[in-house]
Amino acid sequence: xxxxxxxxxxxxxxxxxxxxxxxxxxxxxxxxxxxxxxxxxxxxxxxxxxxxxxxxxxxxxxxxxxxxxxxxxxxxxxxxxxxxxxxxxxxxxxxxxxxxxxxxxxxxxxxxxxxxxxxxxxxxxxxxxxxxxxxxxxxxxxxxxxxxxxxxxxxxxxxxxxxxxxxxxxxxxxxxxxxxxxxxxxxxxxxxxxxxxxxxxxxxxxxxxxxxxxxxxxxxxxxxxxxxxxxxxxxxxxxxxxxxxxxxxxxxxxxxxxxxxxxxxxxxxxxxxxxxxxxxxxxxxxxxxxxxxxxxxxxxxxxxxxxxxxxxxxxxxxxxxxxxxxxxxxxxxxxxxxxxxxxxxxxxxxxxxxxxxxxxxxxx
Numbered sequence: 101x102x103x104x105x106x107x108x109x110x111x112x113x114x115x116x117x118x119x120x121x122x123x124x125x126x127x128x129x130x131x132x133x134x135x136x137x138x139x140x141x142x143x144x145x146x147x148x149x150x151x152x153x154x155x156x157x158x159x160x161x162x163x164x165x166x167x168x169x170x171x172x173x174x175x176x177x178x179x180x181x182x183x184x185x186x187x188x189x190x191x192x193x194x195x196x197x198x199x200x201x202x203x204x205x206x207x208x209x210x211x212x213x214x215x216x217x218x219x220x221x222x223x224x225x226x227x228x229x230x231x232x233x234x235x236x237x238x239x240x241x242x243x244x245x246x247x248x249x250x251x252x253x254x255x256x257x258x259x260x261x262x263x264x265x266x267x268x269x270x271x272x273x274x275x276x277x278x279x280x281x282x283x284x285x286x287x288x289x290x291x292x293x294x295x296x297x298x299x300x301x302x303x304x305x306x307x308x309x310x311x312x313x314x315x316x317x318x319x320x321x322x323x324x325x326x327x328x329x330x331x332x333x334x335x336x337x338x339x340x341x342x343x344x345x346x347x348x349x350x351x352x353x354x355x356x357x358x359x360x361x362x363x364x365x366x367x368x369x370x371x372x373x374x375x376x377x378x379x380x381x382x383x384x385x386x387x388x389x390x391x392x393x394x395x396x397x398x399x400x401x402x403x404x405x406x407x408x409x410x411x412x413x414x415x416x417x418x419x420x421x422x423x424x425x426x427x428x429x430x431x432x433x434x435x436x437x438x439x440x441x442x443x444x445x446x447x448x449x450x451x452x453x454x455x456x457x458x459x460x461x462x463x464x
Contacts, residue, residue: 136290140262171407256280
């Protein structure tokens with residue numbers, strides 16, 4: 101916590117604005133819009149619900165297809181399943197680890213030939229790093245497919261000067277406890293179409309119509325963020341730039357230590373992008389990730405594997421998958437070789453040095 105959250109929480113209690121909606125919600129939305137440059141923002145109870153709202157607003161229905169990065173957390177995909185849509189998974193490319201424009205072009209070409217274009221493309225900005233948005237947006241625009249940017253891990257990151265989440269039709273952020281700022285649980289839907297965000301607020305509030313009684317004409321959801329948690333978000337957003345600076349300093353410490361070590365390759369910052377370095381991630385050469393994880397755990401240090409690709413999950417064994425090349429899957433390589441290193445903003449220089457010491461003993 102930043103230390104200022106209690107001020108806004110106390111205001112919520114003092115004014116009895118506890119339930120969803122209230123001054124903190126309004127202020128948090130306005131502050132997020134100002135920070136990101138988006139026309140409007142609706143805060144939600146999770147990033148997952150924000151994706152669900154985006155797909156609902158795009159009229160995704162049972163039997164439709166949605167294209168999505170395979171290299172991601174399942175929360176990027178589940179909302180499509182809620183609506184009965186079928187995911188089609190797209191490989192990563194190695195410059196950014198994000199969705200491959202080459203694989204996406206293949207998938208769109210096949211879909212067009214079958215007269216089965218997707219209702220949406222969900223692009224995931226991984227570990228704070230932007231995908232190649234010019235290429236992806238060019239393909240999406242060619243086929244008139246809306247893009248949802250899952251920037252759950254990438255608040256504060258930019259692509260050619262634009263905040264991630266503000267380039268496509270919709271963007272989403274997450275304020276889960278492990279994100280760069282948190283409301284304990286929460287998220288946001290952003291767009292440059294203010295009317296769509298207003299509709300999202302309506303749907304997220306049980307689709308209650310403006311009437312002197314409870315009136316409903318369509319299905320709604322209980323997805324709004326509480327006024328108490330929005331107060332936490334206000335204070336957290338105030339220190340976002342400070343958190344990003346700390347995350348980048350942690351990354352720099354790791355990278356500087358191992359800059360001449362061929363056994364370790366860090367996720368690069370792609371040209372004309374700015375990475376919030378939510379997590380420091382690294383690919384290992386000729387070393388199993390489990391060996392690093394085990395050795396760090398012996399010292400009481402937590403680390404973990406990168407995302408297991410969705411096309412390899414049992415839940416999606418029948419889903420279509422488009423790889424970038426015939427030789428194999430980039431996403432599979434990333435999973436097989438990659439780990440996330442400790443990256444918490446409370447880490448001390450001593451703790452970072454200990455991680456580096458353990459890594460250095462193995463990666464010689």
